[in-house]
Amino acid sequence: MSQQRQVLQQAGTVEGNAVRFDAEKAEQVVEALNTDLSATYVLYHQLRKHYWTVTGAQSAELGRFFGDAAAEAERHADVLAGRVAAIGGVPVSGPAAFERHSPVPFEGADVYDVRASLESDLDAYGDLIESVSSHIELAESLGDHATGSLLREQLVELESRAHAIHGFLARDSLSPR
Template sequence: MSTEKTVRKEFGEVEENALRLDQEKADQIVEALNDDLADAYVLYHQLRKHHWNVEGAEFRDIHIFLGEAAENVEAAADEIAERLQAIGGAPVSSMPNLSERAGVSPEDGDVYPIRTSLKNDLEMYGEVIESLREHVELATELGDHATAEILRQILVETEDDAHHLDHYLEDDTLVFETSAE
């Protein structure tokens, strides 16, 4: 770890930006985007947990889907962080700050049956989707159409992954359930 004590920008500080977004508006958008970024990291880690721990007859398909979904969330987090920086903010990045800011709560460290895990993922997706919708509306109302468009694109991808996840939870399957004896 570095022993450097010089701070170039404190977390929470929003600097003037080259995009000419009004300072007061930038402050509000940075707050919203940091919440979205924290949510994305929580969702990402939960999806990875399930990707690593999935077992059973449908292992391969679910394993691949969860890996791809986690990659989508990681890409979204990067887009959000870069937009935050462009409008003068500092992306939330320390573990305590991520945990504090996230509006979603992850599972604990235990491993659950995959159906339970996927239900938990779908619930988290729903919360993330609702927050993204609110922040698209906020950015639009504040006249930051570029941020609104970035969040819209992320929202489309997030809703698509949630829709696919919902299909894994349907009761129509070729796999027979066996009872433990």
């Protein structure tokens, strides 16, 4: 294998783009999207870990939930990375870069009980929802309405997942208080 590599675009740079979005504005949006991309991948890996390790009475139902949520996070990541490239940026990649850029902290390698796992997921979704919400405002204030629309679509799905987790964690309404 050849040791020579030609760098087409350095990570952290923004070049001209086919959608004719101003490069200075694109830099700000790329930074925001890479933050959300990183957080989404951190969440994705956490959800996959929970899918692999869930046990207990509701493990089948929770396994489906974790699997579906992870697939949704992976799809979101692909859309975010595609938008970064479309506006002239380089999508962040690799575990170290994800950890460095993400507002969602890595949960760690240990396995926790289901309630603790769901609470950690709810925290991660909350952090990502806050980030995406602020980036919608940023993108639209810079005139990038396509990114704003893309993030709004993801926000609806993120909030739906957070609501579902909240339901899993809620006290059973039929239980004595």
